Amino acid sequence: MxxxxxxxxxxxxxxxxxxxxxxxxxxxxxxxxxxxxxxxxxxxxxxxxxxxxxxxxxxxxxxxxxxxxxxxxxxxxxxxxxxxxxxxxxxxxxxxxxxxxxxxxxxxxxxxxxxxxQARTFDSVNSPKQAFEAAKAFGEFQRLLADLPPPRLHESIPDFHNTAKRFSAFERAVAADESARDEAARDEIAFARARETLAMVLLGAGLPERVTHNDTKLNNVLLDDESGEGLCVIDLDTVMPGLAAYDFGDMVRTMTCPEAEDERDLSQVAVDFELFDAVLRGYLGGAGSFLTAPERGSLIAGAKVIVFEQGIRFLADFLAGDTYYKVNRPEQNLDRCRTQFKLLSSIEQQEDDMTGLLRALA
The missing domain is CATH 3.30.200.20 (Phosphorylase Kinase; domain 1)
Structure with a gap:
């Protein structure tokens, strides 16, 4: 202080x-x-x-x-x-x-x-309207910055969404096993390795580079006290070059499941399709026509990649002894990892319906 x-x-x-x-x-x-x-x-x-x-x-x-x-x-x-x-x-x-x-x-x-x-932020989603308004604000944010003149923005955190490098860091943490925690995370390690190909899905897709926010949580949009409209995108420290799908993926990760990030009862953790619908409609409404067809087609993959990436980051930190994310209890980072992997499983289970909705709105 x-x-x-x-x-x-x-x-x-x-x-x-x-x-x-x-x-x-x-x-x-x-x-x-x-x-x-x-x-x-x-x-x-x-x-x-x-x-x-x-x-x-x-x-x-x-x-x-x-x-x-x-x-x-x-x-x-x-x-x-x-x-x-x-x-x-x-x-x-x-x-x-x-x-x-x-x-x-x-x-x-x-x-x-x-x-x-006369505006405020919320840490968790209370309604589809909130999810819609926040996603719309982020979509508009990307659209308005699509014609930002050169030079290229600085990378405030280099390789922030380089999922392949994140996966390599996870594998190094497994190999080092500095805190002798591998056995406790055996199932999660196997889950991550079975989805290694996700690490290259967006990096190898040839998508256009955009100006992206890179931390598209609900509480990074100010909502008007009276109307609930998404007014202003805040917390701009990680605004830098990236892919549109990164921002959409993080919206799905943080706005479509009301449960806590370290929820232990995994039966409560799932993507709520109604909230997903609100996020998708809001984002596309705010983004308008600047997105290319391949970018629109990458959005569901973006959700899977970002949830996967955050899961392996939590898992790697747990294996390394909780050196990056603050914890209040010994297995908190492992619990955080488990919620991400449960969300990823939920997306996989609903992927056909999500893709159908995307095609209907595109």
């Missing part, structure tokens, strides 16, 4: 009101230190989001911020000057020197965003 006086000093580096009122931790994210800072100049109250970037995960914070500046500027230019533009695109607040971020005396990287009022 960063001291209040330090937060006040950092906040005042940015173009904000002078009447500091309060600062408190904000949101449910686990990567950055995020605060809601309130100012009051006597006439009105203003809130900003102040974030200290986690440079252990994002090792090139300048590249991350350059991506965010380019993406948000382009989104704003594509959306025009509508009255609601301030709620539909994240707005970075410049420092007094005109920079988009600040480096403090300890070498910490900071950024500030305007707070978007």
């Amino acid at each position: 960063i001291e209040l006086l330090s937060l006040v000093a950092v906040a005042r580096v940015f173009e904000v009101q002078k009447g500091f009122r309060s600062a408190k931790p904000y949101g449910s994210g686990h990567i950055h230190d995020t605060y809601c800072v309130t100012f009051d100049d006597g006439d009105r109250e203003d809130r900003i989001i102040l974030q200290c970037i986690n440079t252990a995960i994002f090792k090139n914070p300048v590249a991350v911020m350059e991506n965010i500046e380019r993406v948000t500027n382009h989104l704003r230019s594509r959306l025009g000057r509508g009255a609601d533009i301030g709620r539909r695109v994240l707005q970075l607040i410049s420092t007094h020197d005109g920079a988009g971020w600040h480096v403090d005396a300890e070498g910490r990287y900071w950024r500030a965003y305007q707070f978007i009022e």
